[in-house]
Amino acid sequence: MDASQRPQLEKKKVDINYLLKEAPREQHFITGAQAMAEAVKRANVDMAIAYPITPQSEVMHLVGDIYAQGHIKEYYRAEEELGTMSAIAGAARAGVRLFTATSGPGLLRGLEAIVSWSGHRVPAVLGILTRVVNAPLSIQPDNIEMAYMMHCGAVMLHAENQQDTFDYTLAAFAITEKVDVYIPVAVATEGFFVTHAKGYVDMFDEEYALNDFDPVAAPVPAMDNETPPARIQRDAPVQKSNFMSYLIHSVWQQEIWDSNKRAMKYIYEYLGGPIEVQNPEADVFVLGSGCAAAQCREAHRYAQEDGLSVGFVKVKAIRPFPTNEIRDALKNAKAVIVPEHNIIGWLCKEVKAAIPNGGIVVEGPRVYGGMTLPVELIMKEIHTALGLEYDLKL
């Protein structure tokens, strides 16, 4: 059956600010996968394309269910991730609101298409439910795939928990569709630790939904035979010739990263800023994103209880990277501990590059290959940084 013949649920269509800030909310105890799907349910999504991979599958199963219930107009299981991501790019040309999600190896398989989304001005929301990608095979949580995503031009948000997953996913739809942004927004959170774990999520009623997608308010024409010009090639192959400037590809790339930069004001508007800071006057900081931020938050609380001078920074936006905000937050820090769920320490590298005194950055603790990041490891680093003993056996 064609999508247009399917019954659609009646919704109260409202603006994103109302959804995020005003709509009355009630607390639910749900998994991260549910939280992402519940956000998609309320985002008035036109089309979602699914392909299974653990631990993402849960999300797209649930999105399939809400499609069956009439919250989404079109949904199908694609052949594999490259096909999925390409189909998202094709559908985007028609001017519709889109969602898909993937994990680790799936992200890498789809990456050829994903890296071109920004340049092709594809406004879509991509869920990344992180997972190991290295050989040998594993399905465990590890967010190394985010390092590959960081140079694609896409906006990237990293959710700490189920609540963030719900809020960021909704905000992502609003951000990706801004005329001055119009590049994809990825919402990442840790597989299993968040996707399969339950947490508290304040949600508004599902009778509310985001306003309809407006294909006209766009920096590029929809290729729908309704929007001029007729002779468009939005994604022209541009190579040096006498009818192409030397600069054309460069200014195009600049435009993508400028669009990424322009997303920052919306991150302030919808997420209250790209970072969260606690105890800004502290000597030692713990800084993390995603699940690592949850571990840091806990460590920060233990430290407060012990009367230690420890501050906390949560990085919500990985792209655009909050360079100025982090530099400002850490300007008086004597040490910054950056715990991560991957071996290469991509966040650590970003933080080092962002501040003038990179030497204060403590690399780790890091865990990977599916290991949990115990708060005690962070506490040990805090104590070391403060010149204190911390007794941690094993």
Place this chain on the structure above:
Amino acid sequence: MAEQKKRERYNIRISGLGGQGVVTTAHILGSTMDNAGKYASLVPFFGSEKRMAPVEAYVRASNQPIYEVGEVVYPDIIMIYHSQVVTHGKSYTMPFYTGLKPNSLIIINTDFDVLTEDDIKVLEDLNATVVQFDATALALKIAGTELATNMAMMGMLLGLTKLVSTENIEAAVRERFLGTSFVSSGGTAMLDSAIEKKFKKKEQLLEANMNVINKTFEMADSVDISGSELIVRFDI
């Protein structure tokens, strides 16, 4: 301290249209420098278009080894093989003098004054010298074929810069037409066979080319490129 040898270094941008021998010139220039025991590096550039479409090639020539790669963005010599490069913007680099360094040399093949007032002002500010002559007519007159236009242009360049001797050039031209050396494209091979048909023997072809080069050396001798005049013109 050992006396440091003065660095002679020319970064040359050659702009023309497909079929004019732009890339061939770059190759011969390279060989010429090599024959003279000096150094050269060249970067041909073909666009995706064909006949009468712009072609640019870049040559770096020096008495010392050359390390850098890529197109010449900031040239100190520009060679323009066709007036349309200037008048129709038929150049990858628009306008044609983009990036030109001060006190530089421009050689233009044209049968009329191509530079506009605005161009002249820019070039005067750069203290450039423009040598303007009808290389195509000269090639026709001396060698009996337009296909020797590139020889006239190259001869003028080498005559003005005194980078190498005519013997070095002859060796390079000989290598180009008598050797089994590099062929820059399928189109070039076609033109080669056309020009070879024109001359019964390859020796004749070589001689005709050398006559053009010798003539341009003579013409170049009469020019003072450090003079105050912006445009130097020749009657052919």
Place this chain on the structure above:
Amino acid sequence: MTKRVTEGPAGYMPQSAPEMGVELAPEGSALLYGNVVTPEEAMRDAAIALLTRDNPTIFPGPQVLWDWKDDVAEKAAAILDLASEIPNCKIIPMPDYRPKYPKIDVKAEINPNHPNLTILDNRIKACVFVGVHCHYANLSLRMIRAGTDCYTTALCAYMGHEEAMASIRDLHASDIQKFKEIVIEERNKLGIEWETTLPPENPSLQKEDYSTLSPADYGEYRSLIMTKKGEHVTEVE
């Protein structure tokens, strides 16, 4: 006011304006040389540029050239009213965005893949972009700033353009009319005499005199000439 974004040429590979720290103007404001100002201030500066610099030109884009939405006619009329008040103003359209083979006619159109061909050939020193989709407008404005000394004005229906010298956002037909009034005021202040005159039609539309035209006149394009139905060409070259 420190000018942060100015006429070029800014160089081989300049930073983009957002990279330089320029942000889009908030609602109700405009950008002038990268600074947030009132729309009137920006319009006044742009008006002076259009009145005092050589070969002022308006580049209308697909969103105002094609009759696809209800408000197009009104905007088109307003743009022509504005053009009529700028002495010797030309209109050179950007009808679409594809890289056009083999080459655009620089007198007849501007193309986002190499806008400088048109700017340089026509020696345009002040221009207005209107109705061009934001992505392509940004690419064009950036290349123009990199390679030419043209003063750029962006009249944008959305959020404006950091890259332009003067950028007006949330544009309606009434804003174009207001801009026109400012042009007239500034023109009077400058003492420039001008009678309201529509710009000349597109030069490519001029009727060719077929009685004297031979296919050879088409030069390298002569192979593209095709006969119309019932027409017989007896002489070729």
Place this chain on the structure above:
Amino acid sequence: MSLKYITPAERFKKYLPKDYVELVDYGPFGKTQDEAGPGNMGQFKELMEEHPMCSGCWMAYYIRLIFASLPQPEETVTLGTAGCGRLAISQAAVPFIYGNYGDQNAMASGLTRAFRLRFPDKHKDVITIAGDGGTMDIGFSMTMHSWIRGEKFTTIMLDNEVYGNTGGQESGMSPKGAILKMAPLGKKGEKMPATELAKAAGCVYTVRMSPTNIKKAAKIIRRAIFVAREVGPTFIHAYTSCNIEYSIPTEDVFADAKEKEKTRFQFEEYMTDEAKAVIERVEAEEKAAKRAKKAEVV
């Protein structure tokens, strides 16, 4: 039928370049095949005129034919991928989507479904036009799965039996024994049975042909589009020689196409009953419209 987006704003018409004005005045938008179809090529403003393909290119000719045969060019979107074809397709006055390597049928799947949900009352024709490499090698999985899913759009494979644009390498569609780049000892495997694969994957209308007859080729293109609108995936496997890589002298290109028609590209048309019903209905309607018009004139 929406012609608005290709109608100039009244007051701007005289400021448009000539070729756009002519496209609007003499182009095939909103016209019938009798007014602006392949039979009249050269007498109306074609959707694609100048292109950077090699002289004598049979692929360029067939691409022109595709554009001239479109039932409604004003409601058509084309998709393609890397290869010679896109050089010409991108010069047509019909939106063209160029994605990544071989992903045209995956993109078309998303696009077609999105069109159907956005425009329930319109037929938007979606056509992928890609080479043999794009369709059968790098894009194989996405091509096959779009057919297996029954996606309602047309796939046209421009088969020149070689990777022309990258310099003449062997493709899955090259004939056995062909000595090409990356097959220095001759191709070992057989030419892939494209139309058989298409039928097995669920295409409801497939044709293999060497487009030597303009009228016939145009009819096939239109049939494939009409059937895709209503029934399911359709596929045209067309021979479009590469005269450069196979060294076919320009004057022999047509003779080569004729010869291939007798060998590897023997005409084969397959349709399901449902597809047949659509074709018969549409062609009867067209005939009736033609007759009515004739009567009107008389």
